[in-house]
Amino acid sequence: MDLLLDAVVIGVLLGCFYAAVSIGLSVSFGLLDVPHVAHPAFLVMASYAVFFLNDRFDIDPLVAGLLITPLLFLFGLAAYRLYYETFERRGSDAAVRGIAFFFGVAFIIEVLIILQFGVDQRSVTASYIGKAWRFGDMRIPLRLVVAFAVASALTILLALYLSKTFMGRAIRAVAQDEEAVRLMGANPVRIKQWAFGVATAVLGVAGALLIIVAPVDPSLDRAYIGRTFCVVVMAGLGSMSGTLIAAIILGVAETIVLTLFGASWAPAISFAMLLGVLAVRPQGLLGRRS
């Protein structure tokens, strides 16, 4: 019983972390309908950038994550522009090739990381990594607490950005009805490009969290395809509060299965849940489309 309670507590913390790594996808795929299969690859790439800064210049991983955020923003702008010019603008058949494009990009990133950093696991050093808090019998790693705090802040900030600011509302307007936005005299493509930039920029801190929570290796993006898409689809495409709830459900489910059945089943949980959600309730928990 104690073990199960442990699992739930750790699961909630882990879940908030999953929300942080998924929230970018919630914008790019959930709101903008971009089939962004390369999102987890971008995430792992950000983690390696954080590793590089931490390893070479001894910068705190979270600070490093903030440092690369502007670069990621620009990268996101460029990536969307390329995607728009080559696929979205060309129409119908383009969706198929758009998916293939992002899948190809994900593999290219993975191989480039292998060629640069090798296939070994990499981790960062910081004062809060390796310590733990104790509550009675319960032992909570401090790195998870840090990830939880930062992840919650990041998720809430992005949710506020989308609901309170002018640009955030414009992004949601494009998601709701692109044609209407055009009729209001705004340029939907520029709004979407900006949104994609924001969705990619968030990966700076998310990538830092990824490498704080556990060591990363180049093929980690494959596991996170399951986690991020599971969270975003379960949430209901584009729902920010849904993202947080879905991520916590996933986190708790993973830790419970891990405790009861062992680590060898871990990779399948998110994917199995994703399949389940797609089969039973494809519109998600708090879906914007019926």
Added chain:
Amino acid sequence: MKRSIIFWIGAVAFLVAVLLMTQIIGNEYPFFAGYVILQFIVLAVAWSILGGYAGYVNFGTSAFFGVGVYTAVLLVQATGAPLAVQIAVAAMVGALLGLGVGLLTLRMQGIFFSIATIALTIVIETSVTNWRYLGGAAGIQLARPPVTPPFHSYVQMLFFVQALLVVLAVAIARYIQNSWIGRGLQALRDDELAAECTGVPTLRLKLLACVISGALMCAAGAPGAMYLQYADPASAFNLNYSVSVLAMSLIGGTAHWVGPVIGAILLGVTQQLLAVTISSEVNVLVLGIMLVLFVIAAPQGLIGLFRKLTHGRAEGKA
């Protein structure tokens, strides 16, 4: 009719040539490398039946391939069934799996289907990893039975068997392309709603494509167990199969069955050369870059480029 005769003469000539090769060439390496290329031709042609004609991007090639490998492993472990039985059962399992995946996901639009197929790959891989009887994560060693005459070695026999599968896959793809099934699939790829409204049974056609494609992929995987004499989940279900096959089909062009064949030969040979001379990482890099370049610059693949050159007009449909 005349074209069919030419096609079948070509197919028989190909098989005879392969059979002669196995009798004349003593060195095993050409067969060892050639087998992989033939296997990719089957996979790419099978992928195009759903991915090309119907426009549903399947990332689960590795799931079907791996299930094929492990169906063979299971049969060998349990009953010591011969190769032909392994392939036949694998094809049946693949068809069932295709039906299941199709029922589960084909009501969804493009991207969800693609994501679901990746999910399926990982779920099946994890299940096999946790299945002790099949060797678990560490993999399993298999002993080849004695070779059947007229072949001198088992690899040569597998090479011939895979060549048979190539002919089978191409014949099926060609039949689909020229029949009402292919026309229906193309109609639903262009506009699913319009196709449905004009009376095309879209869901049934997609299911059929998914079943046939799945059966062929599993059949292509089945001899793989005996080819390597070893199977482990991480390599049998490796997503690299998915990206390779996707790249081969799209680079060749999916509007005609010749496209994936050309793509598979071209990339398969390149991969064999790169893997021998440089490294398997560079191999995947080249593959990924070519995939992205073709998807951006030559959406119709090599077939499209060729048609542009010969007709001067880009608008060519099979």
